[in-house]
Amino acid sequence: MKDFEYTTPKTLDEAIGLLSESGKRGRVMAGGTDLLVQLRGGRFALDRVIDGKAIAELNELSYSAETGLRIGAAVPCYRIYGDEAITEAYPGLIDAAAIIGGIQIQGRATLGGNVCNSSPSGDTIPALIVLEAVCEIAGPNGRREVAVEDFCTAPGSNVLEDGEILIGFHMPAPKARSGAHYQRFIPRYEMDIAVVGVGAALQLSEDGEHFESARIALAAVAPTPLYLAEAGSLLAGRPVSDESIEEAAKAAQAMARPITDMRGTKEFRIHLTGVLTRRVLSGAVDRARGKFVPNAVQEAAG
């Protein structure tokens, strides 16, 4: 790996200036768990690494039951699942944040990095999509916001223009009678890349027996994480039943367009999409009804 300039801007303006002036030869680093591996592997060469961790806005983690959650792009996973109020309010997000790599990776890896890496299999991306998370972006031409479902454009590519930095995400406070869940399939217990990942978030009617609304998103079954607006909206007004859930799972399978690779065949991935969609919808319903559904850390703790 050739040497590069390492910079630690304290402000966004300074970071945007450094990034703009280095063009494709500069990158922002948060946890570095993808960036350093790719750099060492020769996927790209850089003249400048811009460490985002000294910028206050990128390190902010704040939650209020009124305004919702804000996660700076450089906040590592362990800080997110280590926050009791956030774990309580957003279990569907913690499902994903607690299964990225092992404990050492979670000490560094960030949701901002996971989204900017824009892998089709990024675990936190479907979880963020179903929770209606919005990306906050700053660049030479000012600030803009992009829904997480519109952020990734191809494997490893996203909507960030030259000089633009992901500052973080914000998402609404959880609604009454709502629940979310994320699950992935991997052939081992930990430390692997999703063969398929599915996230769901939903709100139940006041009697708890009907779906008010639902959102479903998939990982690793298309060139980008997929938001399945139709599969979610067909549940609106429907009774909470195996039949309704089955219909949404079938719709999700119809919208998945996976490839066959070393992790699984196209057919297996379509099968998994159905299985996991049923499971995450059921888990999200349980959570919406106040039933405890453990995340990976809570499951280990028994």
Next chain:
Amino acid sequence: MKRIHIQTKINGEDIDFLCEARQSLLEVLREELGFTGTKEGCNDGNCGACTVTLDGVLVDSCLVLAVETEGKSIGTIEGLASPDSLHPLQQKFLEHAALQCGICTPGFLVAAKALLDCNPDPSEHEVRHWLAGNLCRCTGYDKIVRAVMDAATVVRQSA
């Protein structure tokens, strides 16, 4: 290229060094500073052999740039034993034969120490979950898990 002056604390001792921006913390620990207890396995964040703590947080030192450690505290395997005795984890790894080739052992010990610091009474499931980022190709893990559980008992008794 340019060498950068970095000031850190390693195992509680003030240490400064010069490094290039491209160098990982692992490379600097081993090759510039002589902390060869930290091992290089995969060098891409999969195996955990290079596990150290950075301001108390477990990290793979291969995925940290040495320049990032300015003003931070690093904990390595060299800081585990006291001058006159092994740490209970080290003692129990010996008693349970929880190692063969030994390359993964420092990483397991540093990770297990961090677990016992925050959870002195872990279940077997918690131990396995916590140590998922550390790979061992010799033992099959069972002996390691038993050693950690046993060491936890000692740590609890001496607390």
